[in-house]
Amino acid sequence: MKHYRKELWFEINNRRDFINITPEIDLCLSESGISEGLLLCNAMHITSSVFINDDESGLHQDLETWLEGLAPEKPHSRYKHNSFEDNADAHLKRTIMGREVVVAISKGKLDFGPWEQIFYGEFDGKRKKRVLVKIIGE
Amino acid sequence: MKHYRKELWFEINNRRDFINITPEIDLCLSESGISEGLLLCNAMHITSSVFINDDESGLHQDLETWLEGLAPEKPHSRYKHNSFEDNADAHLKRTIMGREVVVAISKGKLDFGPWEQIFYGEFDGKRKKRVLVKIIGE
Amino acid sequence: MKHYRKELWFEINNRRDFINITPEIDLCLSESGISEGLLLCNAMHITSSVFINDDESGLHQDLETWLEGLAPEKPHSRYKHNSFEDNADAHLKRTIMGREVVVAISKGKLDFGPWEQIFYGEFDGKRKKRVLVKIIGE
Numbered sequence: 001m002k003h004y005r006k007e008l009w010f011e012i013n014n015r016r017d018f019i020n021i022t023p024e025i026d027l028c029l030s031e032s033g034i035s036e037g038l039l040l041c042n043a044m045h046i047t048s049s050v051f052i053n054d055d056e057s058g059l060h061q062d063l064e065t066w067l068e069g070l071a072p073e074k075p076h077s078r079y080k081h082n083s084f085e086d087n088a089d090a091h092l093k094r095t096i097m098g099r100e101v102v103v104a105i106s107k108g109k110l111d112f113g114p115w116e117q118i119f120y121g122e123f124d125g126k127r128k129k130r131v132l133v134k135i136i137g138e
Numbered sequence: 139m140k141h142y143r144k145e146l147w148f149e150i151n152n153r154r155d156f157i158n159i160t161p162e163i164d165l166c167l168s169e170s171g172i173s174e175g176l177l178l179c180n181a182m183h184i185t186s187s188v189f190i191n192d193d194e195s196g197l198h199q200d201l202e203t204w205l206e207g208l209a210p211e212k213p214h215s216r217y218k219h220n221s222f223e224d225n226a227d228a229h230l231k232r233t234i235m236g237r238e239v240v241v242a243i244s245k246g247k248l249d250f251g252p253w254e255q256i257f258y259g260e261f262d263g264k265r266k267k268r269v270l271v272k273i274i275g276e
Numbered sequence: 277m278k279h280y281r282k283e284l285w286f287e288i289n290n291r292r293d294f295i296n297i298t299p300e301i302d303l304c305l306s307e308s309g310i311s312e313g314l315l316l317c318n319a320m321h322i323t324s325s326v327f328i329n330d331d332e333s334g335l336h337q338d339l340e341t342w343l344e345g346l347a348p349e350k351p352h353s354r355y356k357h358n359s360f361e362d363n364a365d366a367h368l369k370r371t372i373m374g375r376e377v378v379v380a381i382s383k384g385k386l387d388f389g390p391w392e393q394i395f396y397g398e399f400d401g402k403r404k405k406r407v408l409v410k411i412i413g414e
Contacts, residue, residue, distance in 0.1 A: 001139050001312075001313075001413065001414050003312040003413070003414075005382050007360055016289070029284050036139075036141040037139075037274055038176065038178060038239065038272065038274055040314060040379075040380055042378075042379075044330050044390075045389050046328065046330045046392060047253040050231070052184065052237050053184050053229060053233070054184050056219060058217070058219070058220070058221060058226075059219075061218040062218050062219050062229075062230070063229075063233075064215045066230055068211065070208070071342065078337050079335075079338045080333075080334035080335070080337045080393075081332060081335040081337075088335060088338050089280050089327060091330060091338075091339075092333055092339070094373075094403065095327070095329070095372065095373065096234065096372065097269070098233075098236065098374065099327075100377070100378060101237065102178050102240050103178075103180075104178055104180070104270055105270035106143050106272070110142070111270060112182070112271065114183075115270060116182065124251075130383070130389060131389060132312065132380055132389075134382070134387065136274075136312070136313055136314055136413060137141070137142070137274060138139050139277050145410065159288070174277075174412070175277075175412055176314065176316060176410065177356050189371070189375075190322065190375050191322050191371070194365060195309065195357035195358060196355070196358075196359060197355075197356070197357040199356045200357050200367075200373075201367075201368070204347065204368055214286070219341075233379075234372065235371065236371075236374065240318075240376060241316075241318075242281065242316055242408055243376050244281050249281070249408060249410065250320070251319075251320025251406060251408075252320075252321065253321070253322050257362075273411075275277065275279070
């Protein structure tokens with residue numbers, strides 16, 4: 001069994017944003033030399049997310065609006081977590097969007113349907129944060 | 139390490155529905171010859187879901203009502219994604235329900251609790267769509 | 277390839293609660309002797325959850341309040357699932373929180389960011405319920 005590990009660092013200038021990290025994950029897969037197996041990609045922070053969806057800007061605006069409706073940022077005082085922090089909403093938004101994705105690796109490629117793309121979802125940005133890529137297989 | 143891959147195709151006649159795909163997944167596992175490992179089952183489309191819950195029709199009606207409350211289909215114009223499409227709500231519903239499940243394989247079986255069943259959740263149906271099954275192990 | 281399996285049993289005295297199970301998972305990893313691979317930890321019941329977030333009591337109160345807002349327990353009659361049961365809300369809450377986590381194992385450790393902790397989320401407690409830990413790797 002082969003195994004591969006890499007940390008990817010991101011610094012988002014806004015509090016919230018979605019960025020397509022599929023090219024970086026593809027590079028990891030090439031580096032790994034693994035052609036059959038499973039790839040795990042997870043946020044290493046609890047106020048960010050890794051998820052799979054469509055790379056379409058209207059949808060990303062819909063996601064932002066929808067998540068703000070389900071878990072509003074403000075007033076910060078609405079959350080008990082926010083006595084010394086202001087990011088409770090980021091924990092909740094990341095809960096909706098998910099921490100991780102697991103992707104099949106087949107014939108050396110991310111085994112995706114036609115529109116699947118991997119995104120890093122930032123909900124408490126303006127600082128450097130990490131994503132972990134772990135691949136096992138052969 | 140052994141590995142196995144299969145695509146399962148579904149065509150749901152309604153826009154939304156849940157179908158129990160546990161028997162199909164069991165067949166994949168038998169075909170694979172793998173007795174210890176991990177099984178990934180994911181929607182290959184970004185408007186559908188694979189999830190684990192109870193096979194109980196009342197609950198499925200509750201899920202439909204609840205998802206419509208959290209991410210209503212109409213009016214289609216409420217979503218920016220819907221300039222050329224009408225399925226933004228399907229992207230959001232699938233986000234709640236999840237893209238994938240990872241299941242332990244132990245002694246040649248899906249290692250499930252008493253009520254766990256795998257479902258395909260369709261949120262933008264009336265066309266053929268795919269689910270991927272990938273198993274690695276020995 | 278090595279593989280390891282363990283069931284962890286929990287009995288929560290309340291209907292709902294979150295408990296940090298990271299120490300138990302760490303023990304499983306030590307027992308497994310696996311240093312590189314993937315660890316799956318999932319609820320074996322469909323009214324409970326395994327998830328990763330912060331071990332901060334204010335946040336846990338926020339999660340409880342937020343989940344009650346998104347999927348209220350009462351009146352029990354609001355859900356079709358509740359003809360012979362009263363736990364439909366638990367199925368929905370667990371859907372938001374997720375069934376499982378997949379964690380990278382690197383150099384014999386849970387490969388976590390600084391604040392990641394694994395929780396068992398109970399939404400229909402007052403009875404014994406199980407979590408499955410499966411690890412594969414080498």
